[in-house]
Amino acid sequence: MEWIRDHLWWIPVLPLLAAGVSALLPRGWRRMSAGLAIGSLAAALVLSVLALGVSLGLSGMGSVNPAAVNFRWLDAGLGVVRLGWVLDPLGACMLVMVSLVGLLIFSYSVGYMAEDENFTRFFCFLALFAGAMLGLVMANSLLLLFACWELVGLASYLLIGFWYQKPEAAAAARKAFITTRIGDVAFFLGLVWWYAESGTVLFYDTGAGCLEPRALDLLSGRTTILGMATATGVALLLFVGAIGKSGQVPLHVWLPDAMEGPTPVSALIHAATMVAAGVFLVARVYPLMALGGGDGPSAALQAVTWVGAVTAVFAATVAVAQTDIKRVLAYSTVSQLGFMMLGLGTGGVAVGMFHLLTHAFFKALLFLGAGSVIHGVGGEQDIRRMGGLRRWMPVTFATYAIGMMALAGVPVVFSGFWSKDEILHAAHAWPVSQVPFCLALAGALLTAFYMTRQMAYVFFGAHRGAGKGEPAHPPHESPRLMTVPLGVLAAGAVGLGFLGTPAWPGLESYWTGRPAEFDPGRLLAPEAVSLMLLSAVVVAVGMGLGWWLYGRRPITQATEPDRFAQRFPATFRLWQRKYGVDEFYAATVVRAHGLLARWGDWVDRWIWGGLVLAAGLLAVGAAWVSRFLDEWGVNLGFDRGCGGLRLGGWRLALFQDGRVQGYLRALAMGVVLLVLLLTWGTR
Secondary structure (H helix, E strand, O other): OHHHHHOOOHHHHHHHHHHHHHHHOOOOOHHHHHHHHHHHHHHHHHHHHHHHHHHHHHHHOOOOOOEEEEEEEEEEOOEEEEEEEEEOHHHHHHHHHHHHHHHHHHHHHHHHOOOOOOHHHHHHHHHHHHHHHHHHHHEOEHHHHHHHHHHHHHHHHHHHOOOOOOHHHHHHHHHHHHHHHHHHHHHHHHHHHHHHHHOOOEOOOOOOOOOOHHHHHHHHOOEOOOOOEHHHHHHHHHHHHHHHHOOOOOOOOHHHHHHHOOHHHHHHHHHHOHHHHHHHHHHHOHHHHOOOOOOOOOHHHHHHHHHHHHHHHHHHHHHHOOOEHHHHHHHHHHHHHHHHHHHHHHHOHHHHHHHHHHHHHHHHHHHHHHHHHHHHOOOOOEHHHOOOOOOOOHHHHHHHHHHHHHHHOOOOOOHHHHHHHHHHHHHHOOOOOOHHHHHHHHHHHHHHHHHHHHHHHHHOOOOOEOEOOOOOOOOOOOOHHHHHHHHHHHHHHHHHHHHOEOOEOHHHHHHHOOOOOOOHHHHHOHHHHHHHHHHHHHHHHHHHHHHHHHHOOOOOOOOOOOHHHHHOHHHHHHHHOHHHHHHHHHHHHHHHHHHHHHHHHHHHHHHHHHHHHHHHHHHHHHHHHHHHHHHHHHHHHHHHHHHHHHHHHHHHHHHOOOOHHHHHHHHHHHHHHHHHHHHHHHO
16 A cells, blocks of 8 residues: 555656657657557556555545645745645546556557657657646646646647648647636636635645645635635636536537547547546545535536536537537537536536546547548548448447447446436436436437437448449558457446446445445336436437438438438538537637737837837937037047147147256246346336
């Protein structure tokens, strides 16, 4: 226990070291760069599994107390800033998930990026991304978490814009970086406010941490000048940071565009790292989020619930009308993140985090499967120009189908059913309103519908990539280096769900410290049965509608209008345009920012610049006056005085010729003059 706790810092440091070494490698050292990244993450996975084992042992003994190690970082005025890391069930699960899914994505990337000339740089950025995320989940300090949070944002910018020669990729990277900065500013303000109120940034510090009862009790009794509880204000600021990072409405616009990066990057961002950071933040500070609720949910948790529910439905509707295979999955990620937030707001940490873990596996599987499809069809991403790929890509088809059914929530076998069902149970029992529950049902139906639509477009019917009949260059299955990770992720997409069934809620017991008891009778409880049946019916309806529209009568031409668009053209156009949110932001926020920038430029040029120019002209004028006075006043007077003195000296020098006779004559003349004066005076 003590050994792994004291050496937990090696888990993020190993990938960060690999990134640092790779940054110094020549471009041609491809194998070395990939080996460093994969080897470091494999070692991090081993250490993470050891940490999880220790944490499981403590949980089995009924203890979920965090094991924290804190250290003095720097002196700040009269205070000391301390950082640290923590080992607890929440962090241990995230460490294993991030390192395992990341390792599979890294291995897949060796095959996917084999022909890229910047292969070495790509693995350097991947290692930086993984190291930053691992540091984030094990941080015992809000300040250290924020530092890793910003590193994750930097790595995402570098990876989304990895193919920076493409204008779309460069624009997507800027969009992601700037949009998430909005949330990050709120996060930082919440951090500073929390520190000002509690006097520490450590989560756990032997009773003195900001997440421990003493600090929380102190915070809960304070209010702002507007009457809002201080705890609520801090929690909402932190939640805005989570909204930006996890792509929730209204800061969701960056996440779908993030698919402009290489497909492994999309899998890493959408499954295991960046977007999971926002959900993890809410889970980590959940004791703060829950403050001030009294007998019901707190204001902060109500905000989490409503934002999550709206996002789940909003993004699901947009996914229905997309034609890019990765963009469908991107909006699906936004929707599923909304489900996670809904689970956190209504059911607590165990409910939201269970869906995060299952989603990490099946969404990584889907994105890597999409990459396999793109690789197999020569770079095509438009699902309308695919079709019939199950014939040429059987392994990709089988694993993708597993991921699709897990995401749709097909009952019993697939993990997405159990984690989504827990969210529906929690939303149904939420005392505030049943609207989030209804929105969750609508989101589940739409998820089953758009994933069935995508499967029909990509894998069924005839291939539409090169006109009628067989394509000139048939699609091909991806190499084993890419398909083996798909198989491992598919196994996780199925097996992980059985750790959270009502009959044996292993993960919930682990997170809460209560012993897990196997009780099949829980599955037969009336409320459980009714909600599971309702969930199954919703999924069946969604998949049935999708198959009825797109699979029953195969699509034959890439130019054929969408079946949904034929029946509901106005709705389809609205969803295809993403409700015009991007255009609205362009017309308002972006335009206002542009106007403000132009106004700032005008002020800078003509006001501040004018003042500077006037000051410069005054200085030049003063210099000219000074020069005039110096040259024509001081210098001229001094020069003339010196000239007169020099002339007088020259004239006196005429008498100093060194001849004694002349001196005697002058002396005689002086005596004569003196006698004459004296004589004249006596008269």
